[in-house]
Amino acid sequence: MAENQPREFDVVVGGDNPSPLGGLVLGGLEGAKHRLSSNILEERIAALSEVLNYGESGLNLLIQALKDQSEQIQNKAYSLLFLREEENVKEALRQYKPWQFFEYLRTTTGHSCKVCCSAVSSDSQILVTGADDGIKVWNLKTAKQLYYLSHSDPRYVSISPDGETLLSAFYDYGKMQLWDLKTGQLIQSLKPEDSRHPTTSIIVSSDWQTAVGVKNKSIDIWDLKTKQLIRTLKIYCGKLSCIALSSNGKVLAGGSFDNRIRVWDLNTGKEINTLEGHVQSVSFLAISPDHKTIVSCGDKTIKIWDLETGKLINTFIGHKRRIVSAAISYDWQTIISYSTDKFIVKWNLNTGQKLGTFQETCETDFSLLITEDGQNFITISDHIVNTWELGTGQIVDTFSVAAHLGSISSLALSPDGLTIYSCGGSDPTIKLWDSRTGEKISTLYGHSSSVNCLVASQDGSIFVSASSDKTIKIWDVKDRQEISTLVGHSNKIFSLDINCDGKILASGDLDGNIKVWNLETGEEIYTLQQKAYSNYVRRGVYSLAISPDGKKLASCSEQLLQVWNLEIGQELYALEKVRVGHIKISPNGQYLISADCEVYKQNIIEIRDLQTGKEIRTFTGKINGLTISPDGEALFVASKDQGMKIFNLNTGELFRSLIRHPFTYSGSVLAISQNGQILVSKDGGNINIWGVQ
Structure with a gap:
């Protein structure tokens, strides 16, 4: 129409x-x-x-x-x-110039400390792990971290039977916190009136009606329904190695380091029984759902006791060394135990018959959990989670809940800022992360000792790692495979830099040797010797920087900064009595930027003319890390107590300070992508990611 x-x-x-x-x-x-x-x-x-x-x-x-x-x-x-x-x-x-608008975006996933407590939801979908750096919640099926609770140093976690609530506990002061497990929101904090004495153990009854906090001379009993402290019993408990609570919350058993098991009636506060029979400290306790028996592990044995009379009913013998952890199935038909002989043994809990023996390859002790459906059991070491089939003892899934177990020592980025490379702690691996999600992409193995430094080429085709094993490895970015290994250093390598065209590499070790390599052939071109300021100061090479034109190399030790002619391998000048731990050269090749090591706390960044070494200006502040924007206009300075500041490199003026984020901040290692769009800083064993929101 x-x-x-x-x-x-x-x-x-x-x-x-x-x-x-x-x-x-x-x-x-x-x-x-x-x-x-x-x-x-x-x-x-x-x-x-x-x-x-x-x-x-x-x-x-x-x-x-x-x-x-x-x-x-x-x-x-x-x-x-x-x-x-x-x-x-x-x-x-x-x-x-996106750095003008940088904000904190996210933190990578994983613990940077050993896992000390864990819990699995009744539907086996959710895993909660606690370590000194906080609590992390994982999807057990996908191995993806769901969220992080900024709650440091938990020593106990428990998930409610309906899977909706998480309880976490500090031992110090007896504090407990309840969280919404689906959202990660804090519901309520529980803290006893008398918090002068630390809690040594905390446990929740299986029906999730009662929580008990054990101190040296008292026991706090909480009603989880009303979230109120019911009463405090004045009882001498001593230091306990493990505890167990009956499902109705009325009986508490405590294993001690004197090899005894003590049993208390929580209604009266009276000690019911003392069980003696183990010849080493008790490592595991459980009270049966019908409140008739106690199961204990200690020395090389598992013992079954009559709860009412305290008499020993049965002893399971089969481990060659001390049992350190155990778990019982929800139907109370099966128990599995793990000892320092690295074997897991499956038993019939009623008869004591061995049903299977499984070999564990993990070198550290770990905790055990049996899923509610009885089909699987889970082992959690300091950072590795293995899911086993209970019937066959076969591992059906495995993943790591760790970022780096120890502080990150070096960071690098792909030119587009989408991939982060990291190394650190005593970890001989290199980890790759997605900067858009904070999730781990992969872990690369090759070094035999801790990896100390990383550097990526500007074209993004390779990155280079150096280690305490005295080797340098060249990695292909696309295939994530080792291309070659450079050998020649006499000591641990702590510094690397690569020139703009990716053909020349410089590396420095603790003996003061600086080696210059041809990356196309893998051959060493020559070796430079870092001076020693005195006989009493180490001459290790802690930082290296190659100028953009590839003609100069700057190096530093504890009290010495040297600049070299990289083309012929001769020293141009040396600056003595300077406290230097970090050095950078500006993208235009005009400035040499140096900052002292964190240990010296001189709190000065010096801007010098690269050609002459003459000082131009200084920045003050508590400095422990720096990097420069690719356009050469912004100097990023990280400080443990002041967050991150952005200075105008040409004028020395403070441009802005980056707002602190909710996580513990620790600078000292910074890197920015070649396109200037992503900045990364270390957060212990994790990585904080900054960019435009």
Whole structure:
């Protein structure tokens, strides 16, 4: 019908006709342009999401939006352009200087400490692990971390039977916290009135009605339904090695380091029985659901006791060494036990008959959990989670809940900032992370000792690692495979740098040797010897920096900074009596930036002329890490107590401070991607990721 057809001056939705003067814009590119000129911020932001539908014209609108007066418009345009591959987009992003708008984005997953407590939900879907760096909640089927609770140093965790609530506990002061397991939100904190004495053990009854906190001379009893402290019993308990609570919350058993088991009536506070028979400290206790028997592990045996009389009913013998952990199936028909002989034994709990013996390859002791359906059991060492089939003893799944077990020593990034490379602690591995999610991509094995430093080539094809095993390894980024190993250092290697074209590598060790390598052939070109400032100061090479033109090399030891002619391997000049731990060369090759080691706490960053070594200016502050933006305009300075500051490298003025985030912050290791879009800093064994929100 004619009345439904567009007229001469109508703008067709999705069309490219120019809008008439005073006309009503209905849609299309012209409509998006019109909304972009609106005074309403939300309308302008919404229009940005549409312009990519209009090809190159829409792309140009987004690029123009990077220069908008509104920071929110800039950020929205940036987020839409971030992963585009067009060259004009990449150039626009380079000029955009995203570091002006950096914020904390996320932290990588995994513990940086050994797991000390754990729990599995009744449906076997959720695993909770606790360590000194907090509590992490995992999907047990996918091995993905769901969230992190910023709650340090838990010593006990328990999941309610309905899978909705998590209880975590500190031993210090007897504090407990209840969390919504689905959202990670804190529900309530429970703390006894008398918190002068530390709690040594905490346990929750299987029906989740009662929680008990054991101290040296008293026991706190909580009603979890009302979340109230019911009473405190004045009982001398001594230091207990393990505890067990009856399902009705009325009987408590405690194993001690004097090899005895004591049993208390929690209604009266009286000691019911003392069980003697183990010849070493008790490592595991459980009270049967019918409250008639106690199961204990200690020395090399498992013992079954009559709870009422205290008499020994049965002893299971089969381990060659001391039992350190055990678990009982929910139907109380099966018990599995693990000893320091590295064997797991499955028993019939009623008869004591051995049903199977399984070999564990893990070198550390671990905890055991049997799933509620009785099909599987789970072993958790300091960081490895294995799921076993209970019937066959076969491992059906395994994953790591660790980031790096120890503080990260070095970070590097792919040129696009999407992949993070890390090493640290006593860990001989290199880990790869997705900066967009914080999740681990893979773990690379090859070094035989701790990896101390990493550096990536600017073209993103390779990265290089160096280790305490005195070797350097070249890795292919695409295949995540080792390409070659460079051997020649006489001591641990602690510093690396690679030139802009990726052909020359410099490496420094604790003996003061600096080796320069041809990366195309893998051959050593020459060796330089770092000076020793005195006989009393180590001359180890702690940091290296190659100038952008590849003609100069800067190196530092504890009290000496040297600059070399890299082309002929001769010293240009040396600066003595300087406390240096970190050095960088600006992207334009003009400045040499040095900062003292954290141990010296001189709190000074010095900017020098690279050509002459003459000091230009200094920055003050508690410094323990630095890096420079690729455009050479921003100096990022990390401080353990002050967060992160961004200085104008050319003027020395403070540009901005990055707002602290909820996690424990520790700088000292910083890296920024070549495109300037992602900044990373260490957080113990994890990585904090910064960028445009």
